[in-house]
Amino acid sequence: MGISRILIANRGEIALRIHRAAHEMGIETVAVHSTADAEAMHVRLADHAVCIGPPSATESYLNVAAIISAAEVAQCDAIHPGYGFLSENAKFAEIVEAHDIKWIGPKPGHIRTMGDKVAAKQTAGELGLPLVPGSDGAVSDPEEGRKIATEIGYPVIIKAASGGGGRGMKVCESEDQLETLMKQAGSEAKAAFGDATVYIEKYLGNPRHIEFQVFGDGEGNAIHLGERDCSLQRRHQKVLEEAPSPILSDDERHRMGMICADAMAKMGYRGAGTIEFLWEDGGFYFIEMNTRLQVEHPVTEAITGVDLVREQIRIADGKPLSVAQDELEFNGHAIECRINAEDPFTFAPSPGKVTYYHPAGGMHVRVDSGLYAGYSIPPYYDSMIAKLIVYGRNREGCIMRLRRALEEMVVEGVKTSIPLHQELLRQDDVLNGDYSIKWLEEWLETREA
Structure with a gap:
């Protein structure tokens, strides 16, 4: 048996978009909605509608238990999350599949990997996707910094490893500035984050x-x-x-x-x-x-x-x-x-x-x-x-x-x-x-x- 009834775990134009595609495939739709969206167009057009909570997204469109209950009560065999809300929540995807409901999205493991910035970058590199060139890790020696900067080409950006909010970041245009800027970035990083570690990346000025x-x-x-x-x-x-x-x-x-x-x-x-x-x-x-x-x-x-x-x-x-x-x-x-x-x-x-x-x-x-x-x-x-x-x-x-x-x-x-x-x-x-x-x-x- 193929998919015959989809619960749309979203609202607004994307919920309507999913409804239209489903209907063109001969598939029934179930709209979930907050009390604030009772008169929304996707609710009006869906074959069935289930209210899942008050206006706050936390209590409605992000309420996993309410969405799963709605899917079970309405006898849905698939859930489409749209975008935003729970669409990139690996735990939600796992819960959907654990209830023998088809998840209209990627495998939960892939959602989890690509949702983690460090893991995503590492995975992307392993898969052959081009990354921003830079040092493999921390750079403390100015000579090593010069070598890396020459390899990747100026301008480069020196970044605090523990950084954020633009602190401990210095754009370096040429080799003669590098040592001074590495020291400055390290000092700022130490003062702001208690860690003077810096690394170097290619600076993209106007991408x-x-x-x-x-x-x-x-x-x-x-x-x-x-x-x-x-x-x-x-x-x-x-x-x-x-x-x-x-x-x-x-x-x-x-x-x-x-x-x-x-x-x-x-x-x-x-x-x-x-x-x-x-x-x-x-x-x-x-x-x-x-x-x-x-x-x-x-x-x-x-x-x-x-x-x-x-x-x-x-x-x-x-x-x-x-x-x-x-x-x-x-x-x-x-x-x-x-x-x-x-x-x-x-x-x-x-x-x-x-x-x-x-x-x-x-x-x-x-x-x-x-x-x-x-x-x-x-x-x-x-x-x-x-x-x-x-x-x-x-x-x-x-x-x-x-x-x-x-x-x-x-x-x-x-x-x-x-x-x-x-x-x-x-x-x-x-x-x-x-x-x-x-x-x-x-x-x-x-x-x-």
């Missing part, structure tokens, strides 16, 4: 954030579905994402994608995953791996034609990958704007009642949202209320269509980030694809000044 979408069947077969450029960020929160990256060549995409796919095959990875890198001057440097579906997955769907949620469900049901690497074609360009209920420039949250809602439409325009007129956006959860995803035959055409879609989209009653996206699409650097992870914050600062 981009580029991530690869991967899929494995858990049996040693894996593919990549290209990359997404998520460099437009504020406080490490992504604002706009696009695929493919405007900076990569087809050769780089293929080479790096295959390195990622091969790593996942070696690992025996199951389901959807995203391998995140910093990119600078042609070099990729592993940051982390997300063992779940990403918010920005629709841009990958747009350029590949593959339904990633459907693929997740198939894999969890023991079926093979629906597409082989050599069958995948990458066509056109897609951009996603995250639309939040917040002031577009101060970013202050703006929950409240939506008095009027008109989603953008037209050819190759997709809106993932649970909004409707009369809906009250609760103040208890993340402020993202919609994702506007636009596809074009090329990047220029995609941007023109996105501008039109942003003009057309109306959300009244609350403030939204739509005006921010409209202004971003007037900036030459964005139009030219010439931006890094620092660009948005620097632009916001100059705009305020």
Whole structure:
């Protein structure tokens, strides 16, 4: 017997996204919800709904016992965690499987390994993923420091081994500064953390954030579905994402994608995953791996034609990958704007009642949202209320269509980030694809000044 009823352990647009994929596969859905989400669209559309607690996420969407009870009472044979909440909680995945319920996600062991920064970096290196070059461990001798810095190339960054918060960190541009800066970093580290140990890494001054979408069947077969450029960020929160990256060549995409796919095959990875890198001057440097579906997955769907949620469900049901690497074609360009209920420039949250809602439409325009007129956006959860995803035959055409879609989209009653996206699409650097992870914050600062 295959999967016939899925419990969706999430809320908002992603819960709706999972419901739609399941229904297209002939699978029933069970929505769980807090009391604050009783009128949410995913609750209205699901085949069954179970209230699992009060508004606080801790007492509802993070309440493992309540979710498992709901799954058992509703006789679900699988749980999809979406993203956020319990999606990368290895213990929850283990509990789900211990109750003979299929977990629509990676093996719990892989979630645990990749959720630990030290273990993830070590595993990534063993799997052949490129890491930020640097010393293997502590460096105390300036001569040894010079040798390492010369090998990896200046600028380098000297970091306190016990560090954090930017203390005990020094960027070194040339060899003649190295000894002095090593001493300074060591002294700061000793004062701040009681440990003078430092290590050396390649300094990435202005990198981009580029991530690869991967899929494995858990049996040693894996593919990549290209990359997404998520460099437009504020406080490490992504604002706009696009695929493919405007900076990569087809050769780089293929080479790096295959390195990622091969790593996942070696690992025996199951389901959807995203391998995140910093990119600078042609070099990729592993940051982390997300063992779940990403918010920005629709841009990958747009350029590949593959339904990633459907693929997740198939894999969890023991079926093979629906597409082989050599069958995948990458066509056109897609951009996603995250639309939040917040002031577009101060970013202050703006929950409240939506008095009027008109989603953008037209050819190759997709809106993932649970909004409707009369809906009250609760103040208890993340402020993202919609994702506007636009596809074009090329990047220029995609941007023109996105501008039109942003003009057309109306959300009244609350403030939204739509005006921010409209202004971003007037900036030459964005139009030219010439931006890094620092660009948005620097632009916001100059705009305020």
